[in-house]
Amino acid sequence: MTQIFAHRGYSASFAENTMGAFFEAEKAGADGLELDVQLTKDGEVVVIHDEKVDRTTTGSGFVKDFLFKEIRKLNANKKGLKKEQIPSLKEVLEWLQTNNLICNIELKNGLLPYEGMEEKVVQLVRSYGLSNRIIISSFNHYSIVYSYRIAPEIETAPLFIESIYMPWVYAQSIRSKGIHPKHSAMSDNIFTNTMDNGIAVRPYTVNKEADMHRLFNINCTAIITDDPVKAIRIRKQY
Numbered sequence: 001m002t003q004i005f006a007h008r009g010y011s012a013s014f015a016e017n018t019m020g021a022f023f024e025a026e027k028a029g030a031d032g033l034e035l036d037v038q039l040t041k042d043g044e045v046v047v048i049h050d051e052k053v054d055r056t057t058t059g060s061g062f063v064k065d066f067l068f069k070e071i072r073k074l075n076a077n078k079k080g081l082k083k084e085q086i087p088s089l090k091e092v093l094e095w096l097q098t099n100n101l102i103c104n105i106e107l108k109n110g111l112l113p114y115e116g117m118e119e120k121v122v123q124l125v126r127s128y129g130l131s132n133r134i135i136i137s138s139f140n141h142y143s144i145v146y147s148y149r150i151a152p153e154i155e156t157a158p159l160f161i162e163s164i165y166m167p168w169v170y171a172q173s174i175r176s177k178g179i180h181p182k183h184s185a186m187s188d189n190i191f192t193n194t195m196d197n198g199i200a201v202r203p204y205t206v207n208k209e210a211d212m213h214r215l216f217n218i219n220c221t222a223i224i225t226d227d228p229v230k231a232i233r234i235r236k237q238y
């Protein structure tokens with residue numbers, strides 16, 4: 001059965017990348033979460049999509065210029081009533097110990113170099129004993145290769161915006177057990193061939209019913225969606 005990963009938590013209805021959105025994804029019955037990480041000035045791994053805090057919080061400026069204690073003062077639920085802090089990765093991992101969710105940690109190290117990010121994430125995942133439930137992904141494929149080198153026990157998955165020739169060969173060559181392509185970038189045939197070659201396929205970000213049907217039909221490994229409730233409802237038909 002195709003697994004359902006809540007993209008930035010249950011972000012269709014709750015503030016993205018907040019503990020509230022993660023709790024609601026679990027309550028909804030998602031199989032996994034997807035979240036994004038950046039580094040603060042003092043090296044804390046924090047859960048936020050953009051390099052800057054402006055779009056999703058009450059603050060402004062780059063995440064890398066905030067101390068952790070400063071960034072925690074911001075409200076990450078700008079449009080909602082209940083205040084949410086930007087979560088630390090530690091906070092999420094601690095909570096993951098209380099459930100069975102899989103967690104896809106996307107390293108947002110494509111634009112800023114964030115030296116040491118891979119080591120920090122790996123060390124945290126190991127310290128919480130969650131290596132077998134974490135998938136590290138990134139658009140930065142150097143980082144994917146490096147993550148595997150320092151932590152071969154943690155699954156990795158390169159992210160793709162466009163199609164590539166025989167993605168399963170590429171994934172095998174960098175020792176990744178999965179690929180995370182933009183859902184519209186690759187054909188059913190490519191997805192099926194990739195899975196037939198033992199590589200998991202978890203396309204993002206699948207929000208339309210028709211796209212969900214397409215991927216449930218081919219028994220895709222997982223879909224990454226903003227709306228796990230909708231996805232679970234549609235998956236019942238398969």
Ligand code: G3P
Binds near residue numbers: 007036049137204205
């Ligand atoms: O992990 C898939 C997806 O989250 C990648 O794009 O911009 O939503 O982080 P983005």
Ligand code: CA
Binds near residue numbers: 034035036106
């Ligand atoms: Ca992401």
